[in-house]
Amino acid sequence: MKVLVPVKRVIDYNVKVRVKADGSGVDLANVKMSMNPFDEIAVEEAIRLREAGKAEEVIAVSIGVKQAQETLRTALAMGADRAILVVAADDVHNDIEPLTVAKILGKIVEEEQPGLVLCGKQAIDNDMNATGQMLSALLGWSQATFASKLEIEGDHALVTREVDGGLQTIKVTMPAIVTVDLRLNEPRYASLPNIMKAKKKPLDEKTAQDYGVDPAPRLEVLSTEEPPARKAGEIVGSVDELVAKLKEAGVV
Template sequence: MSLRILVGCKRVIDYAVKIRVKPDKSGVITEGVKHSMNPFDEIAIEEAVRMKEKKIAKEIVAFSCGPTQCQETLRTALAMGADRGIHVEVSGPEYETLQPLHISKMLAKLAKDEQIDLIIVGKQAIDDDCNQTAQMTAALLGWPQATSASKIEAKDGSLQVVREIDGGLETIKVKLPSVVSADLRLNEPRYATLPNIMKAKKKPIKKLAPKDLGIDVSPRIQVVTVEEPPVRQAGAKVENVDAVVEKLKALGHA
């Protein structure tokens, strides 16, 4: 088996950063804020690299869509083991209204243009938590999908995938080409070594615009307002079980 794998790598606000909402409630503050690769996408890249190490894959193409800084995210993917990158540049107001459907259309078009056998993306991004891109990409291509994967085994032109579902685990088999979304327990991403970081600087990144792919990035939905969650009220101590029961009765829970 010698697969060509396309991996989605989204640039998001770093998971350790406290998110702040803009004063006009139109979105969140991103200027001067640390960004990094979406953690689930790191897992997707790691899985693709492991497939290449097992001689299951022959080439890994990393894809990212967004402003110029997305090239830093792609360099991280290249340092982890991806062979080359594709950056679809979208910035300003267009980027702020970019939605999973737009990304799915880009992935689908690139999959055809690059003769891709397998698309791996993180199951969701930690900024918008949509969990839609893999499903819509599979629908646009007419490919089988295996979402929320916690284990992947390649066999005879197909994949056996263990999925994390509400009731536990589900094992399915999908034919290639297919789309897979990576869950948290699929693997633990490696740290890029200094030699690989240096090598990544020489690996090619192809720069495109949405129009080059024939994709219209006009928004399909409108964000009305973005608000911070309400401040949690302080708890109250009670002396004994009877006091707990009385409190619950007062709240109408008993």
């Protein structure tokens, strides 16, 4: 079985995001970029499935700008067997929309015929949480979202999902789309020898046009602004003073 893992290049989660002065978007100049953390967990899980003998090959895919090669090399250094880069934008500020990504992934799935697609549940830059679900709908495949545990049993997958009320375990028929949550695993660090080996692993470069998909955006960002600063708290001396403050704020 092949496992396909889409990975996205995003601003590193340790970096404080800055909004452009004109409010047209996020400032990406001289900002450290890395693999989306949820996608990193998906790559780790795919590698573990291969190590357990449940999968034969792990393929990493990224759709975006040419610089996403670095993200794919990280996936290869972690242990992915090969990678596919689909160049769908020239400007790093152009985010490829989930439907476009799902359509391109659908074409790649038709070519590669994987038994499982492991996605991060969402990207930390736009928080759309939509690509996996859209891909499932386009392919007509089973889907399991927010996975915190995954077990492959023959032609079925047992998936424990994180839901509002706790945990839910479901069985889905393979092939399937599974989107992963934070508690599924702890991704490994790529060792220096594996980073060197990753440079020799195959990385195919394609374009959105090769798959017959128009990457032009359908959404227009009107403005971007930082969240308002939190107001300082107040220390009250008694319960009566607390109730009075709450009444002033209109809470009670």
